[in-house]
Amino acid sequence: MKMVIDMAENTRDGIARELAAWLATGLRIAIWGSVGECAAFLETHGLDAGRFLMVVDSDRTRAGTLVPGTSQTIRSPDWLLDRPVDIILIACPWLAATIVREIDAARITYEGILIPSEGHLVDFHAAGMILA
Numbered sequence: 121m122k123m124v125i126d127m128a129e130n131t132r133d134g135i136a137r138e139l140a141a142w143l144a145t146g147l148r149i150a151i152w153g154s155v156g157e158c159a160a161f162l163e164t165h166g167l168d169a170g171r172f173l174m175v176v177d178s179d180r181t182r183a184g185t186l187v188p189g190t191s192q193t194i195r196s197p198d199w200l201l202d203r204p205v206d207i208i209l210i211a212c213p214w215l216a217a218t219i220v221r222e223i224d225a226a227r228i229t230y231e232g233i234l235i236p237s238e239g240h241l242v243d244f245h246a247a248g249m250i251l252a
Contacts, residue, residue, distance in 0.1 A: 134239045134240055135165050135236060135240065135241060136165050138240060138241045139165060139167065139172075139209075139241070142234075142241070143171055143172075147205075147206035147207050147231075148174070148204070148205040148206050148207070149174065149205060149206065149207045150175070150176050150205040150208050150209070151167060151172055151174065151175045151176070151208075151209045151211060152175075152176045152178075152210045152211065152223075153176075153211045153212050154175055154177040154187045154188075154192075154194045155187075155188060157212050158177075158187075158212050159187050159189050161211040161212070162175070162187060162190050162192070162211065163189050167190075167192075168190065169190065169191040169192045169193075172192070173193070174200075174203075175192040175193070175195065176196070176197055177195075177196070178197060178222055180196045180197075183195055183196040197222065197226055197228060198226070200229075201227075201228060204228075204229045205230060206230065206231045206232070207230065207231060207232050207233070208223065208228075208230050208232075208233045208234070209233075209234045209235075209241070210234070210235050210244065211236065213235040213236055213237060216233070216235050216244055220244060232244075233245065
């Protein structure tokens with residue numbers, strides 16, 4: 121049981137360290153997703169509004185509301201058209217292909233898209249994802 125707890129803590133700590141490193145670069149980071157698993161991801165990894173205030177959700181009816189359990193205000197994807205970011209972090213990797221298609225269709229600019237995978241953040245496009 122202790123080994124499972126240690127692995128979970130290492131996963132959480134690894135992602136938290138990677139996010140802190142990305143943040144320290146000065147790059148603008150937006151987090152895509154706001155409910156359910158995405159809100160849990162934000163809370164688990166300490167993605168608070170003070171450091172990560174750009175949260176976007178595909179559901180435009182959520183714009184202007186708060187992410188459950190955090191103090192981040194949810195924005196619509198259109199918000200990024202006027203406020204471009206360098207990195208988009210998609211917290212739910214199983215939705216990444218759909219979200220990337222939405223981002224590209226809306227012509228939202230970015231330098232990279234990150235997704236969590238096996239306790240680390242990986243580049244969506246370099247991870248061999250297929251946009252089916």
